[in-house]
Amino acid sequence: MSVRLDEMDRKILGELQEDASQSLDEIAGKVGSSKTPVWNRIRKMKEAGVIGRQTVLLDPEALGLEACFFVLIRTSEHEAEWQKKFLATLRARPEVMEAHRLAGDIDYILKVRVKNARAYDTFYQALISEVKIYNVTALLSMEEIKSTTSMPLQP
Amino acid sequence: MSVRLDEMDRKILGELQEDASQSLDEIAGKVGSSKTPVWNRIRKMKEAGVIGRQTVLLDPEALGLEACFFVLIRTSEHEAEWQKKFLATLRARPEVMEAHRLAGDIDYILKVRVKNARAYDTFYQALISEVKIYNVTALLSMEEIKSTTSMPLQP
DNA sequence: CCTGAAAACAGACCCCC
DNA sequence: GGGGGTCTGTTTTCAGG
Numbered sequence: 001m002s003v004r005l006d007e008m009d010r011k012i013l014g015e016l017q018e019d020a021s022q023s024l025d026e027i028a029g030k031v032g033s034s035k036t037p038v039w040n041r042i043r044k045m046k047e048a049g050v051i052g053r054q055t056v057l058l059d060p061e062a063l064g065l066e067a068c069f070f071v072l073i074r075t076s077e078h079e080a081e082w083q084k085k086f087l088a089t090l091r092a093r094p095e096v097m098e099a100h101r102l103a104g105d106i107d108y109i110l111k112v113r114v115k116n117a118r119a120y121d122t123f124y125q126a127l128i129s130e131v132k133i134y135n136v137t138a139l140l141s142m143e144e145i146k147s148t149t150s151m152p153l154q155p
Numbered sequence: 156m157s158v159r160l161d162e163m164d165r166k167i168l169g170e171l172q173e174d175a176s177q178s179l180d181e182i183a184g185k186v187g188s189s190k191t192p193v194w195n196r197i198r199k200m201k202e203a204g205v206i207g208r209q210t211v212l213l214d215p216e217a218l219g220l221e222a223c224f225f226v227l228i229r230t231s232e233h234e235a236e237w238q239k240k241f242l243a244t245l246r247a248r249p250e251v252m253e254a255h256r257l258a259g260d261i262d263y264i265l266k267v268r269v270k271n272a273r274a275y276d277t278f279y280q281a282l283i284s285e286v287k288i289y290n291v292t293a294l295l296s297m298e299e300i301k302s303t304t305s306m307p308l309q310p
Numbered sequence: 311c312c313t314g315a316a317a318a319c320a321g322a323c324c325c326c327c
Numbered sequence: 328g329g330g331g332g333t334c335t336g337t338t339t340t341c342a343g344g
Contacts (some may be wrong), residue, residue, distance in 0.1 A: 002216070002217060002218070002219040003217050003218075005218075013213060016210070016211045017210055017211060017213065018208075018210070019208060019209065019210070020175070020209045020210045020211045021209040023319080023320055023321085024320070024321070025320080033329080034329070034330060034331080035320095035321090035330085035331085036322095036323090036328095036329070036330065036331080037328070037329055037330085039321075039322075039323090040328085040329090043322095048217065049214050049217050050213060050214055050217040050218065051211050051212075051213060051214075052211065052212040052213065052214055053173075053174060053211070053212050054174065054175045054176040054209070054210070054211050054212075055171070055172055055173070055174070055175045055209070055210060055211075055212060055304055055305075056171045056172060056175045056206050056207065056208070056209050056210075057207040057208050057209075057210060057304060058168060058172065058205060058206060058207065058306045059204050059205055059206075059207055060306055061157070062157060062158050062203065062204050062205040063157070063158075063160075063205065063306055063308070064157040065306060065307070068255065070225075070255070070257075070264055087300055090300060090301055091300070091301055094305070094307035094308075094309075095307045096301060097301075097302075097303055097304075097305075097306075098299075098301060098302050098303070099299075099300040099301040099302075100223065100225070100296040100297075100298065100299055100300060101296070101297045101298040101300055102225075102294050102295060102296060102297060103294075103295045103296075103297050104294060104295065106294055108300075109225050109294060109296075113306060113307060114307075115309075139257045139258075139259060139261055139264060140257060140258040140259065141255040141256070141257060141258075141264075142255070142256045142257060142258050143255065143256040144253075144254075144255055145242055145245060145246070145254040145255060145256055145263075146245055146246055146251060146252075146253060146254040147252075147253050147254075148252055148253070149210055149212060149252075149304055150210075150249070150252075151213045151215055151218055151220060151252075151268060152220070152249035152250045152268060152269075153218070153249075154249075154270075178336085178337060178338085179337075179338070179339095180337080188312090189312075189313070189314095190313090190314095190337095190338090190339095191311095191312070191313075191314090191339095191340090192311075192312060192313095194338075194339075194340095195311090198339095311344105312343105312344085313342105313343090313344080314341105314342095314343090314344105315340105315341090315342085315343105316339105316340085316341085316342100317338105317339085317340080317341100318337105318338085318339075318340090319336105319337080319338070319339090320335105320336090320337075320338085321334105321335085321336080321337090322333105322334090322335080322336095323332105323333090323334090323335100324331105324332085324333080324334095325330105325331095325332090325333105326329105326330085326331085326332105327328105327329085327330075327331095
């Protein structure tokens with residue numbers, strides 16, 4: 001699945017990650033090329049699936065989403081049926097921004113964005129009422145030190 | 156800091172979060188309005204800081220970033236000087252995609268994207284050589300169940 | 311506050327080097 | 328594979344209802 005990218009491709013990806021509203025001419029200038037080659041490379045990387053959706057980043061504070069929790073989940077259930085229901089629940093809940101299945105004694109980690117602690121509790125109650133969970137630890141974020149969607153582009 | 160948004164604003168934000176490459180006409184059609192009003196609302200929300208950067212989402216697998224770790228950190232140091240250095244280190248490292256200061260007995264959580272376990276170890280060694288850390292637990296993601304940049308837009 | 315038109319601009323695709 | 332030009336559609340602005 002991994003694709004071969006050269007230095008120029010990585011520079012273009014860097015620019016797009018930083019600001020996708022730039023024009024082709026601007027990007028071309030910064031990476032030291034011109035419109036058409038940049039456009040062709042972008043098209044190829046879109047086809048190859050390297051470049052995915054284009055989106056805007058919203059400010060959670062401005063939207064009144066002032067609480068962010070990381071939720072560590074241990075479960076005793078490891079059957080396909082249970083897992084299917086659990087995943088469907090997570091995918092259906094917009095406040096779940098990330099969910100990973102883990103290796104080790106903690107089975108899942110979630111990142112949950114909500115208005116406040118009360119809204120988290122509502123989410124938590126809904127979750128445990130839908131699927132059986134053995135143990136839950138919620139870690140409350142006090143400060144977002146860093147948050148980026150930019151993938152590291154090492155050579 | 157929180158801004159007043161009506162139903163139309165939230166619909167527009169939803170469309171932009173889903174696909175920021177849509178034309179104004181497309182968005183206007185979907186939200187039941189037309190070009191100019193949609194454009195004015197977007198401009199206002201940008202000025203208010205609700206809408207931030209525009210970016211593209213890259214596929215980590217396609218870039219060869221096949222490992223994702225959540226790192227739980229406990230420290231014995233709580234002085235300003237130590238913290239300053241720690242934050243600077245995290246901000247300087249591109250593999251650190253998220254970093255939060257937490258409430259409770261775990262002090263920090265990081266999300267780290269790397270090529271493989273070996274690359275994580277390199278990062279880990281660099282981190283502990285730069286700042287003193289009391290206890291580190293790394294949680295390895297086996298499967299990204301959900302990952303979205305879309306904030307929940309409840310009324 | 312919206313509609314509609316007009317001007318400035320950028321993207322998509324060409325052929326030539 | 329890169330450079331330049333052209334056509335088309337989109338963004339941005341503005342006059343008027």
